[in-house]
Amino acid sequence: MSHRNFIWICLLPLVVVTAAFFLLPMAQLLAVGAGGSRGVSAYLAIITEPRYRATLINTVVLAAATTIATLVIATIAGLFLQRHRFPGRAVLIAMLTFPLAFPGVVVGFLIILLAGRQGLIGAITAAVTGEKVVFAYSIFGLFLGYLYFSIPRVILTVMAAVQKLDIGLEEAARSLGASPWAVQRDVVLPALGPAFVASGAIAFATAMGAFGTAFTLATNIDVLPMLIYTEFTLAANFAISAALSIGLGVIAWAILALARSMSGGAVAAAG
Numbered sequence: 001m002s003h004r005n006f007i008w009i010c011l012l013p014l015v016v017v018t019a020a021f022f023l024l025p026m027a028q029l030l031a032v033g034a035g036g037s038r039g040v041s042a043y044l045a046i047i048t049e050p051r052y053r054a055t056l057i058n059t060v061v062l063a064a065a066t067t068i069a070t071l072v073i074a075t076i077a078g079l080f081l082q083r084h085r086f087p088g089r090a091v092l093i094a095m096l097t098f099p100l101a102f103p104g105v106v107v108g109f110l111i112i113l114l115a116g117r118q119g120l121i122g123a124i125t126a127a128v129t130g131e132k133v134v135f136a137y138s139i140f141g142l143f144l145g146y147l148y149f150s151i152p153r154v155i156l157t158v159m160a161a162v163q164k165l166d167i168g169l170e171e172a173a174r175s176l177g178a179s180p181w182a183v184q185r186d187v188v189l190p191a192l193g194p195a196f197v198a199s200g201a202i203a204f205a206t207a208m209g210a211f212g213t214a215f216t217l218a219t220n221i222d223v224l225p226m227l228i229y230t231e232f233t234l235a236a237n238f239a240i241s242a243a244l245s246i247g248l249g250v251i252a253w254a255i256l257a258l259a260r261s262m263s264g265g266a267v268a269a270a271g
Contacts (some may be wrong), residue, residue, distance in 0.1 A: 036239020104212020
């Protein structure tokens with residue numbers, strides 16, 4: 001067997017899987033989106049229709065806010081956990097990454113237990129002030145849910161990047177009189193830039209497409225995954241739901257592609 005034939009035989013399973021589970025479904029989705037009464041213009045509905053446009057804005061703003069907050073929290077926690085050893089460190093890391101084992105519905109249920117109508121925060125505020133505070137079903141509740149499952153993904157990336165940093169650069173900066181804050185600002189954070197871009201893109205794309213948490217919590221706010229679900233199941237509007245799905249996928253793909261180009265191709269697919 002020639003070397004070329006061997007390569008083709010090795011690539012055959014990849015070609016079959018790619019065609020069966022990506023190319024053919026995507027082609028069918030494109031066809032369905034363009035096959036409705038609106039035709040190809042259905043793909044512009046996400047921008048031209050006020051309801052769809054408002055939902056897109058809500059989704060992008062929520063995903064961006066989740067990404068920024070996640071990067072701030074995970075960077076501080078990741079730097080501390082990677083640079084310090086203390087009793088209970090392994091348990092703390094396990095607790096911070098434990099949400100990776102939860103589906104979105106469970107995360108939404110946890111937020112309801114915390115800030116729902118019968119939640120812990122509502123019980124405490126009702127006992128203290130006489131007025132129950134409930135925000136699980138608002139954009140802030142959804143933000144907390146997205147934040148909950150985004151932090152583990154980012155903190156693991158940040159910790160791995162911190163572990164690879166050259167400590168000698170920090171020591172050199174200190175020897176030249178740099179303050180601890182200056183070392184972090186001018187040496188550590190710039191060195192972690194590719195990790196921020198990669199993990200931030202994953203957090204953004206994941207928040208854009210998260211369905212389970214939105215399904216549980218998004219009663220007072222529209223986000224694209226829920227809008228696609230309602231158009232498909234309740235309105236039986238297959239063309240619009242397919243077009244919205246393509247629009248959501250294009251936005252998430254564009255963010256990942258941009259991050260991949262900025263970080264030298266180190267961005268993985270969103271989980």
